[in-house]
Amino acid sequence: xxTKELDFAYKLRxxxxxxxxxxxxxxxxxxxxxxxxxxxxxxxxxxxxxVAPQVAFAGRSAGSSSPKLFAWISRAGLVIPLAALVFGLMxxxxxxxxxxxxxxxxxxxxxxxxxxxxxxxLDNGFGAFLAKGED
Amino acid sequence: MATDKELSDFLxxxxxxxxxxxxYAVRKEESALDVVQDAMIKLAEKYGDKPxxxxxxxFQRILQNTIRDYFRxxxxxxxxxxxxxxxxxxxxDQENFDAMDMVEAEEGSYGAETGLGRLERKQVLQxxxxxxxxxxxxxxxxxxMRYWQDLNVAETATAMGCSEGSVKTHCSRATHTLAQAxxxxxxxx
Numbered sequence: 330x331x332t333k334e335l336d337f338a339y340k341l342r343x344x345x346x347x348x349x350x351x352x353x354x355x356x357x358x359x360x361x362x363x364x365x366x367x368x369x370x371x372x373x374x375x376x377x378x379x380v381a382p383q384v385a386f387a388g389r390s391a392g393s394s395s396p397k398l399f400a401w402i403s404r405a406g407l408v409i410p411l412a413a414l415v416f417g418l419m420x421x422x423x424x425x426x427x428x429x430x431x432x433x434x435x436x437x438x439x440x441x442x443x444x445x446x447x448x449x450x451l452d453n454g455f456g457a458f459l460a461k462g463e464d
Numbered sequence: 465m466a467t468d469k470e471l472s473d474f475l476x477x478x479x480x481x482x483x484x485x486x487x488y489a490v491r492k493e494e495s496a497l498d499v500v501q502d503a504m505i506k507l508a509e510k511y512g513d514k515p516x517x518x519x520x521x522x523f524q525r526i527l528q529n530t531i532r533d534y535f536r537x538x539x540x541x542x543x544x545x546x547x548x549x550x551x552x553x554x555x556x557d558q559e560n561f562d563a564m565d566m567v568e569a570e571e572g573s574y575g576a577e578t579g580l581g582r583l584e585r586k587q588v589l590q591x592x593x594x595x596x597x598x599x600x601x602x603x604x605x606x607x608x609m610r611y612w613q614d615l616n617v618a619e620t621a622t623a624m625g626c627s628e629g630s631v632k633t634h635c636s637r638a639t640h641t642l643a644q645a646x647x648x649x650x651x652x653x
Contacts, residue, residue, distance in 0.1 A: 334639045338611045341592065341642060345612055348589045349480040356497065360479040363501035368472055370505055372512035 466516040474519045475504055478613070482527055485608050488597040489531045499534055503527040524609050524623040588651055595645045599638050602626075606634035607642075 486496035
């Protein structure tokens with residue numbers, strides 16, 4: 330970028346800085362409170378997993394088990410619908426295949442059991458087919 | 465990992481500029497404050513364990529996404545509003561609605577004026593802000609991230625999800641547009 334452009338950009342930056350520093354107190358307070366809310370929800374460094382013996386009492390869950398349980402439930406919340414979808418699709422595929430076999434079997438049965446139309450005997454091709462079958 | 469103090473200092477340093485950045489995009493003070501708050505919370509919740517050096521780029525990316533989410537929500541809301549208002553006679557009012565009118569009204573509330581010099585300076589700053597606000601969205605994003613938030617070209621490109629070449633083009637165009645617009649209003653920086 331040319332020096333002139335850069336110089337202009339930094340003058341604009343200065344103007345924008347002046348404007349930002351001149352915010353009303355109410356707005357500045359709101360921003361500070363937003364910052365505090367954000368800080369209170371800061372993600373902590375992932376805790377090091379330490380294997381420690383724990384005593385579980387009846388009717389009282391061990392301290393760290395509930396976050397793990399929630400994590401497992403939230404993961405299951407995604408996995409279960411996916412598994413259901415896969416099984417559903419497999420079921421539909423199997424059902425369709427079966428229906429197709431039944432339909433073609435019904436057609437075959439009808440063709441085999443139906444009376445032969447007279448026009449078939451007039452067809453030279455059919456006659457040749459029958460002769461070939463006899464051989 | 466950024467310590468609590470580092471994160472706090474970073475947010476304190478960036479919050480005013482982020483607010484203005486959001487205000488230039490959404491043009492409503494309350495909405496801009498909400499956008500900044502959401503972006504701060506998302507940064508702290510999801511990236512609070514990242515090194516302090518990565519925070520500026522991450523925050524900018526989150527801020528831009530939050531602004532885009534705001535516009536998506538507004539689009540859905542306005543389509544519902546226009547659907548319902550078409551049953552009444554208020555459609556004409558909506559057509560005559562100009563967001564810029566609102567911005568000017570809101571900006572009038574900034575600070576009490578004392579002295580002619582201060583008034584003039586304030587007016588010039590307002591004109592500059594209006595011109596920045598009027599830039600095409602991508603140009604404004606690139607310009608503000610690059611020159612106001614001090615991100616380098618690569619960081620700006622990552623935050624905007626585009627190439628470094630595009631960032632340079634957006635910045636250059638934004639600078640030209642602003643220079644011409646301000647010159648037309650008799651402002652020489």
